[in-house]
Amino acid sequence: MxxxxxxxxxxxxxxxxxxxxxxxxxxxxxxxxxxxxxxxxxxxxxxxxxxxxxxxxxxxxxxxxxxxxxxxxxxxxxxxxxxxxxxxxxxxxxxxxxxxxxxxxxxxxxxxxxxxxxxxxxxxxxxxxxxxxxxxxxxxxxxxxxxxxxxxxxxxxxxxxxxxxxxxxxxxxxxxxxxxxxxxxxxxxxxxxxxxxxxxxxxxxxxxxxxxxxxxxxxxxxxxxxxxxxxxxxxxxxxxxxxxxxxxxxxxNGIPYYGFGPSAHSFDGRRRYWNVSSLKDYIEALPLHVPMEGEEVLSLSDRINEYLMTSLRTQWGCRRRELLALGGEELLGRVGEGMTGFIRSSWVLEDPEGWKLSPEGMFHADGIAAELFVSHQG
Ligand code: SF4
Incomplete structure (x- = not known):
């Protein structure tokens, strides 16, 4: 889909x-x-x-x-x-x-x-x-x-x-x-x-x-x-x-999407790519070709960090099962450790499935996710 x-x-x-x-x-x-x-x-x-x-x-x-x-x-x-x-x-x-x-x-x-x-x-x-x-x-x-x-x-x-x-x-x-x-x-x-x-x-x-x-x-x-x-x-x-x-x-949820029109981004599950941000260049190119402006192939650490960032913003939260699939026990342990301080300050709530932000934590979601980010791997 x-x-x-x-x-x-x-x-x-x-x-x-x-x-x-x-x-x-x-x-x-x-x-x-x-x-x-x-x-x-x-x-x-x-x-x-x-x-x-x-x-x-x-x-x-x-x-x-x-x-x-x-x-x-x-x-x-x-x-x-x-x-x-x-x-x-x-x-x-x-x-x-x-x-x-x-x-x-x-x-x-x-x-x-x-x-x-x-x-x-x-x-x-x-x-x-x-x-x-x-x-x-x-x-x-x-x-x-x-x-x-x-x-x-x-x-x-x-x-x-x-x-x-x-x-x-x-x-x-x-x-x-x-x-x-x-x-x-x-x-x-x-x-x-x-x-x-x-x-x-x-x-x-x-x-x-x-x-x-x-x-x-x-x-x-x-x-x-x-x-x-x-x-x-x-x-x-x-x-x-x-x-x-x-x-x-x-x-x-990381589902592929295809973006059309100037500046629109697409994601095929592995690669993100985007069109030129110029209406003139877009219109001039299109009888012949699609004017792309750039692309990036997501590394494993990009995918982990995107998962941390987006999942923590939702009511479904960051799931242990997903972390295991992305980076195994080591990643799960690292994220669990990183969550400890936020649990203590009541910004994060823990349950058997994983972690979710409390209403107070929600306003600080981006900062919390950034503290948990992994550095480059894969
Ligand atoms: S300039 Fe256009 S796209 Fe931007 S906020 Fe206003 S209506 Fe929306």
């Missing part, structure tokens, strides 16, 4: 904090669609023997495509890849793009899950983030999707925004709950180098995000949503009714 990722590199405007590969234009959508369709056909043999269980339209802003462009790409996916009949097909959409004809095209094209980039229901936060939509559009978004017949929804929110008090964040969470959506992806605002926000902070035009505020927001989110029956199944993802994001869960 494999996943397909489609990267749509257009945005209405560039949000200040964003470091994804995307351009604030919609000008080359037609040429891009033709290039993407060509790439889907060129690479069909890579996944020829695999059933595709998930398709994820990300970006950028997939909801900026016109219905005709969306349909051409969806047809190319169906023509070249073996989609499972119950495949999860997710499309990321921004609240200001939810026009009737687009929603209809997604539904007819098989999209059965929409992830809505709301980020906040509070106008001051949206202004800080320099989002293109407003709070009123954020409030209407879920209704529009449901009216179009898509009710498996996820909402993205951002916390730790300067000026967002703990009460403001709680109100965002309460508003999320009032909408009755089963899945939440919530990310701490981080300052990525060379973003617009990073330059503004360097020039002291904006306050930087603070870890202490984000930690408080994270703890509140865990508490408020747990009380409403949401499992915090990955650090940035919470779901009720077991509506876990299947596509992302497959990433964390």
């Amino acid at each position: 494999a996943g397909i990722y489609i990267h749509i590199p257009f945005c209405r405007r560039k949000c200040g904090y964003c470091n994804f590969f995307s351009l604030a234009t919609t000008r080359s959508r037609e040429a891009f669609t033709s290039a993407l369709v060509a790439e889907l056909h060129f690479r069909a043999r890579e996944a020829a023997s695999e059933a595709v269980g998930t398709v994820y339209w990300g970006g950028g802003t997939p909801s900026l495509l016109e219905p005709i462009q969306f349909r051409r790409i969806m047809e190319a996916i169906h023509a070249s890849y073996a989609l499972e009949p119950d495949a999860e097909i997710t499309l990321e959409a921004n609240p200001d793009d939810l026009l009737d004809e687009r929603l209809r095209a997604w539904k007819q094209g098989g999209v059965n899950r929409v992830s809505i980039g709301i980020q906040s229901f509070r106008q001051a936060d949206l202004d800080y983030l320099e989002r293109a939509h407003d709070a009123a559009q954020a409030l209407r978004a879920t209704d529009l999707c449901r009216k179009a017949g898509i009710d498996n929804l996820s909402i993205d929110l951002i916390y730790g925004i300067p000026g967002q008090g703990i009460g403001d964040w709680e109100e965002n969470l309460r508003q999320f709950l009032r909408l009755g959506v089963d899945h939440l992806s919530a990310y701490a605002l981080t300052l990525e180098e060379r973003t617009i926000l990073w330059h503004q902070v360097q020039r002291r035009q904006r306050k930087p995000p603070e870890d202490a505020l984000a930690a408080q927001h994270f703890e509140l989110m865990h508490r408020v949503l747990a009380a409403e029956g949401y499992a915090h199944y990955e650090i940035s993802n919470l779901a009720r009714n077991e509506r876990y994001a299947r596509h992302n869960t497959a990433y964390w």
